[in-house]
Amino acid sequence: MKKIFIKVAIITIVFIYLFGLWKAPVSLALMNSESYINWFDSLNFGGEETSSSTNYQLQDTLGEIGTGLISGSLYGAAIGFRQVESDPKFTFTISKNSINFGALTVGTVFQDSYTVTTTTNALNGYQTTIVEDGNLRTGGGGEINDVIDGEVTAGSEEYGIRTSGANGQMNSSDTAITGTAQAVADCGSWVTGDVVTVTHKVSITPTTEAGYYSHTVTLISTGRF
Numbered sequence: 001m002k003k004i005f006i007k008v009a010i011i012t013i014v015f016i017y018l019f020g021l022w023k024a025p026v027s028l029a030l031m032n033s034e035s036y037i038n039w040f041d042s043l044n045f046g047g048e049e050t051s052s053s054t055n056y057q058l059q060d061t062l063g064e065i066g067t068g069l070i071s072g073s074l075y076g077a078a079i080g081f082r083q084v085e086s087d088p089k090f091t092f093t094i095s096k097n098s099i100n101f102g103a104l105t106v107g108t109v110f111q112d113s114y115t116v117t118t119t120t121n122a123l124n125g126y127q128t129t130i131v132e133d134g135n136l137r138t139g140g141g142g143e144i145n146d147v148i149d150g151e152v153t154a155g156s157e158e159y160g161i162r163t164s165g166a167n168g169q170m171n172s173s174d175t176a177i178t179g180t181a182q183a184v185a186d187c188g189s190w191v192t193g194d195v196v197t198v199t200h201k202v203s204i205t206p207t208t209e210a211g212y213y214s215h216t217v218t219l220i221s222t223g224r225f
Contacts, residue, residue, distance in 0.1 A: 006100070006102075007213075009097070009217075010099070010217055071189050088122065089120055090122065090126070091119045091120070099200055100112070101200075112200055114198055116185060116195070116198065118221060119192050123189070124188060124225070125186070125190065125191065126185075126191070127185070128219060128222075129182060130161070130184050132216070133179075133217075136159050138211035138213055139212075145159065146160060146176035147176050147201075151174050152203050157207075160174040161174065161177060162199050162201065165195055165197055167196055185221075
Protein backbone atom coordinates (compact mmCIF):
# COMPACT_ATOMS: atom_id res chain seq x y z
CA MET A 1 0.00 0.00 0.00
CA LYS A 2 1.48 3.34 -1.01
CA LYS A 3 1.75 6.00 1.65
CA ILE A 4 1.15 9.72 1.37
CA PHE A 5 2.30 12.06 4.12
CA ILE A 6 1.52 15.76 4.32
CA LYS A 7 3.01 18.46 6.52
CA VAL A 8 2.36 22.19 6.29
CA ALA A 9 4.80 24.65 7.84
CA ILE A 10 3.33 27.93 8.99
CA ILE A 11 5.35 31.13 9.19
CA THR A 12 3.83 34.03 11.08
CA ILE A 13 4.87 37.54 10.11
CA VAL A 14 3.29 40.57 11.73
CA PHE A 15 3.37 43.89 9.93
CA ILE A 16 2.05 46.87 11.87
CA TYR A 17 1.30 49.84 9.67
CA LEU A 18 1.36 52.94 11.83
CA PHE A 19 -0.09 55.88 9.98
CA GLY A 20 0.19 58.08 13.09
CA LEU A 21 -2.13 60.75 14.36
CA TRP A 22 -3.34 63.30 11.85
CA LYS A 23 -2.19 66.80 12.66
CA ALA A 24 -3.89 69.94 11.43
CA PRO A 25 -2.00 72.73 9.69
CA VAL A 26 -0.34 75.23 12.03
CA SER A 27 -3.02 77.83 11.36
CA LEU A 28 -5.61 75.43 12.80
CA ALA A 29 -3.69 74.46 15.94
CA LEU A 30 -5.45 75.34 19.16
CA MET A 31 -2.59 77.52 20.32
CA ASN A 32 0.59 78.46 18.56
CA SER A 33 3.27 81.13 18.29
CA GLU A 34 6.75 81.43 16.82
CA SER A 35 8.06 79.37 19.75
CA TYR A 36 5.52 76.55 20.16
CA ILE A 37 2.51 74.69 18.78
CA ASN A 38 -0.15 73.14 21.03
CA TRP A 39 -2.05 70.63 18.95
CA PHE A 40 -4.62 69.88 21.61
CA ASP A 41 -5.43 70.80 25.18
CA SER A 42 -7.78 69.60 27.88
CA LEU A 43 -9.35 71.48 30.79
CA ASN A 44 -9.92 69.10 33.71
CA PHE A 45 -9.74 69.08 37.49
CA GLY A 46 -7.06 66.42 37.94
CA GLY A 47 -4.89 63.70 36.58
CA GLU A 48 -1.41 62.26 36.50
CA GLU A 49 1.08 61.92 33.70
CA THR A 50 2.20 58.55 35.11
CA SER A 51 1.15 56.76 38.29
CA SER A 52 2.78 53.43 39.00
CA SER A 53 3.63 50.73 41.49
CA THR A 54 5.18 47.27 41.28
CA ASN A 55 1.93 45.94 39.80
CA TYR A 56 0.64 48.66 37.48
CA GLN A 57 1.28 51.82 35.49
CA LEU A 58 -1.45 54.36 34.80
CA GLN A 59 -1.87 57.64 32.97
CA ASP A 60 -5.15 59.25 33.96
CA THR A 61 -7.25 62.37 33.44
CA LEU A 62 -10.09 63.38 35.76
CA GLY A 63 -13.12 65.38 34.75
CA GLU A 64 -13.68 64.46 31.10
CA ILE A 65 -17.02 63.05 29.92
CA GLY A 66 -18.03 61.21 26.77
CA THR A 67 -14.58 59.82 26.12
CA GLY A 68 -13.58 56.62 24.35
CA LEU A 69 -13.58 55.04 20.90
CA ILE A 70 -16.64 55.35 18.67
CA SER A 71 -17.26 54.45 15.04
CA GLY A 72 -19.89 54.09 12.37
CA SER A 73 -19.98 53.02 8.73
CA LEU A 74 -18.65 56.42 7.64
CA TYR A 75 -16.52 57.59 10.56
CA GLY A 76 -14.30 56.71 13.48
CA ALA A 77 -13.24 58.84 16.42
CA ALA A 78 -11.00 58.60 19.48
CA ILE A 79 -12.42 61.12 21.96
CA GLY A 80 -10.61 62.50 24.96
CA PHE A 81 -7.16 63.69 25.96
CA ARG A 82 -5.76 60.23 26.69
CA GLN A 83 -7.24 58.75 23.53
CA VAL A 84 -5.42 61.31 21.43
CA GLU A 85 -2.04 60.51 22.93
CA SER A 86 -2.53 56.76 23.43
CA ASP A 87 0.16 54.43 22.09
CA PRO A 88 -0.69 52.09 19.22
CA LYS A 89 -1.33 48.54 20.43
CA PHE A 90 -1.21 45.40 18.30
CA THR A 91 -0.72 41.74 19.19
CA PHE A 92 -1.11 38.73 16.90
CA THR A 93 -0.60 35.11 17.92
CA ILE A 94 -1.01 31.75 16.24
CA SER A 95 -1.71 28.59 18.20
CA LYS A 96 0.90 26.41 16.41
CA ASN A 97 3.43 26.74 13.62
CA SER A 98 2.86 23.50 11.71
CA ILE A 99 0.17 20.95 10.92
CA ASN A 100 0.76 17.31 10.09
CA PHE A 101 -1.93 15.10 8.52
CA GLY A 102 0.20 11.96 8.81
CA ALA A 103 -0.46 9.06 6.41
CA LEU A 104 -3.49 9.69 4.18
CA THR A 105 -5.96 7.09 2.94
CA VAL A 106 -8.48 7.17 0.09
CA GLY A 107 -12.08 7.97 0.97
CA THR A 108 -11.45 10.32 3.89
CA VAL A 109 -11.11 14.09 4.21
CA PHE A 110 -8.24 14.82 6.59
CA GLN A 111 -8.14 18.14 8.40
CA ASP A 112 -6.16 20.04 11.00
CA SER A 113 -6.66 23.52 12.45
CA TYR A 114 -4.99 26.39 14.27
CA THR A 115 -6.27 29.68 15.61
CA VAL A 116 -5.09 33.23 15.01
CA THR A 117 -5.85 35.72 17.79
CA THR A 118 -5.65 39.51 17.41
CA THR A 119 -5.88 42.41 19.85
CA THR A 120 -5.49 46.00 18.66
CA ASN A 121 -6.65 49.52 19.42
CA ALA A 122 -6.33 50.44 15.73
CA LEU A 123 -9.36 52.58 14.94
CA ASN A 124 -10.02 50.76 11.67
CA GLY A 125 -9.20 47.29 12.94
CA TYR A 126 -6.94 44.78 11.19
CA GLN A 127 -6.62 42.26 8.39
CA THR A 128 -4.80 38.91 8.36
CA THR A 129 -3.83 37.34 5.04
CA ILE A 130 -2.41 33.99 3.94
CA VAL A 131 -0.06 33.18 1.05
CA GLU A 132 1.80 30.01 -0.01
CA ASP A 133 5.27 29.35 -1.40
CA GLY A 134 3.83 26.94 -3.98
CA ASN A 135 1.36 24.06 -4.21
CA LEU A 136 1.32 21.18 -1.76
CA ARG A 137 4.06 19.05 -3.36
CA THR A 138 6.73 16.37 -3.17
CA GLY A 139 10.43 16.85 -3.86
CA GLY A 140 9.94 14.86 -7.05
CA GLY A 141 7.34 17.17 -8.55
CA GLY A 142 4.10 15.52 -7.47
CA GLU A 143 1.33 17.95 -6.44
CA ILE A 144 -2.07 17.81 -4.71
CA ASN A 145 -4.71 19.66 -6.70
CA ASP A 146 -6.19 22.85 -5.27
CA VAL A 147 -9.89 22.74 -4.43
CA ILE A 148 -11.91 24.57 -7.09
CA ASP A 149 -15.54 23.73 -6.31
CA GLY A 150 -15.82 25.16 -2.79
CA GLU A 151 -15.57 21.86 -0.91
CA VAL A 152 -12.82 19.31 -0.31
CA THR A 153 -14.61 16.01 -0.97
CA ALA A 154 -13.70 12.45 -0.01
CA GLY A 155 -12.69 10.47 -3.09
CA SER A 156 -11.32 13.51 -4.92
CA GLU A 157 -7.79 14.88 -4.91
CA GLU A 158 -8.25 18.33 -3.34
CA TYR A 159 -6.61 20.66 -0.87
CA GLY A 160 -7.78 23.95 0.66
CA ILE A 161 -8.70 25.88 3.79
CA ARG A 162 -11.82 27.15 5.51
CA THR A 163 -12.19 29.64 8.35
CA SER A 164 -14.59 29.99 11.25
CA GLY A 165 -15.20 32.80 13.70
CA ALA A 166 -17.09 36.08 13.54
CA ASN A 167 -14.40 37.78 11.44
CA GLY A 168 -13.31 34.81 9.32
CA GLN A 169 -13.31 35.62 5.61
CA MET A 170 -13.56 32.07 4.22
CA ASN A 171 -16.36 30.78 6.44
CA SER A 172 -18.70 29.67 3.66
CA SER A 173 -16.48 27.52 1.42
CA ASP A 174 -13.21 25.62 1.14
CA THR A 175 -10.73 27.86 -0.66
CA ALA A 176 -7.42 27.21 -2.39
CA ILE A 177 -4.32 28.89 -0.97
CA THR A 178 -2.44 30.77 -3.70
CA GLY A 179 0.70 32.80 -4.23
CA THR A 180 -1.42 35.95 -3.96
CA ALA A 181 -2.33 37.08 -0.45
CA GLN A 182 -5.95 36.41 0.54
CA ALA A 183 -7.75 37.62 3.64
CA VAL A 184 -8.55 34.95 6.24
CA ALA A 185 -9.60 37.44 8.96
CA ASP A 186 -10.77 41.04 8.81
CA CYS A 187 -12.31 43.38 11.37
CA GLY A 188 -13.13 47.05 10.84
CA SER A 189 -12.74 48.27 14.43
CA TRP A 190 -10.59 47.74 17.54
CA VAL A 191 -10.81 44.27 19.06
CA THR A 192 -9.67 42.36 22.12
CA GLY A 193 -8.79 38.69 21.73
CA ASP A 194 -10.50 38.26 18.35
CA VAL A 195 -10.16 34.57 17.40
CA VAL A 196 -10.42 33.08 13.90
CA THR A 197 -9.84 29.37 13.24
CA VAL A 198 -8.11 28.29 10.03
CA THR A 199 -8.74 24.66 9.02
CA HIS A 200 -6.65 22.92 6.34
CA LYS A 201 -8.40 20.08 4.49
CA VAL A 202 -7.04 17.46 2.08
CA SER A 203 -8.27 14.32 0.29
CA ILE A 204 -6.67 11.95 -2.23
CA THR A 205 -7.57 9.38 -4.89
CA PRO A 206 -6.09 5.94 -5.70
CA THR A 207 -3.98 7.56 -8.42
CA THR A 208 -2.42 10.23 -6.19
CA GLU A 209 1.35 9.82 -6.28
CA ALA A 210 2.84 8.39 -3.09
CA GLY A 211 5.31 10.51 -1.21
CA TYR A 212 5.90 13.20 1.38
CA TYR A 213 4.03 16.40 0.52
CA SER A 214 4.65 19.79 2.07
CA HIS A 215 4.58 23.52 1.53
CA THR A 216 4.93 26.69 3.58
CA VAL A 217 2.20 29.24 4.16
CA THR A 218 2.76 32.71 5.57
CA LEU A 219 0.24 34.63 7.66
CA ILE A 220 0.59 38.41 7.66
CA SER A 221 -1.49 40.56 10.02
CA THR A 222 -1.79 44.33 9.55
CA GLY A 223 -3.24 46.90 11.94
CA ARG A 224 -5.13 49.76 10.28
CA PHE A 225 -4.24 52.69 12.50
